[in-house]
Amino acid sequence: EPEVTQTPSHQVTQMGQEVILRCVPISNHLYFYWYRQILGQKVEFLVSFYNNEISEKSEIFDDQFSVERPDGSNFTLKIRSTKLEDSAMYFCASSPMIAKNIQYFGAGTRLSVL
Amino acid sequence: GQQVMQIPQYQHVQEGEDFTTYCNSSTTLSNIQWYKQRPGGHPVFLIQLVKSGEVKKQKRLTFQFGEAKKNSSLHITATQTTDVGTYFCAGSTGGFKTIFGAGTRLFVKA
Structure with missing residues (x-):
């Protein structure tokens, strides 16, 4: 079954540094999303x-x-x-053309800012 | 701005008991989705409701969309330990932005 893949699974960085989180959406999907989830909290649309x-x-x-x-x-x-407050799980998601609000999520990248 | 409220925050049940989570939007929705997130996992799409008053079933799960398209519920009959996780509703008013509820975390005791 096709899936969204995200790399890296965990990224540790120093405050002030730049990070790039990568995602490969499902191949025939047209809509792409990033979400953030702070530990134990809700999923937030970015x-x-x-x-x-x-x-x-x-x-x-x-x-x-x-x-x-x-x-x-x-x-x-x-x-x-x-x-520091950017520390969270970042999820990439993609959707097919016929259903842009149905989102298929990757496993996420945990970002830890020290 | 648009808000989606979800209750309860937590629910502890004995295996075999039923479970219901409720979702309420501050605005009329075009559609609503339900997702399940296992501990340490990512949200997994369960179902989408589009029509006013719509009811859909998936085995022991029953999903409802209110007549005014502002509320929704998920009911699980006879919970099993495999049902543990956090259930999120997520609503859209027609654009690309989807607003998630805070989720209901379900604990099932065997």
Whole structure:
């Protein structure tokens, strides 16, 4: 069964450093998303991406965040200057054309900012 | 902004007992999805409801979407230990943004 893959599974970084989280969505999906989940809390929408541009973003997704689809398969989330409060699990998700609100999640990248 | 509230936060049940979690949106939704997240895992899609008053069943799970499309519920009949995890509702008003409820964590005692 096709799945969303995310790398790395765990990223440790120093405050102020840049990190790039990588995702390979399901191959025939057209809608891509990043979510954040702070430990024990709810899943928070960050950004959606469709047709090579951001389609919607939340208030969390400020200037320190950016997304990119550098080639036909990868979808990345860059955090420019990490803060302690960016420590969380980051999930990538993708959706098929016929159901953009049905999301298939990757296993996540746990980001620890020290 | 749009909010999705979910209750209860936690539920402890004895195996074989029923379980229900409720979801309420501050705005009318276009659709609602339910996800299950096992401890240490990622959200896994269970079902989507689109129509007002819709009821869908998956084995022991029954999902309802309210007539006003502002609330929803998930009911599990005769819980099993494999049902443990956090159940999230997630609603959309038609755009790309999906708002998740805080989730209900289900504990099942054998």
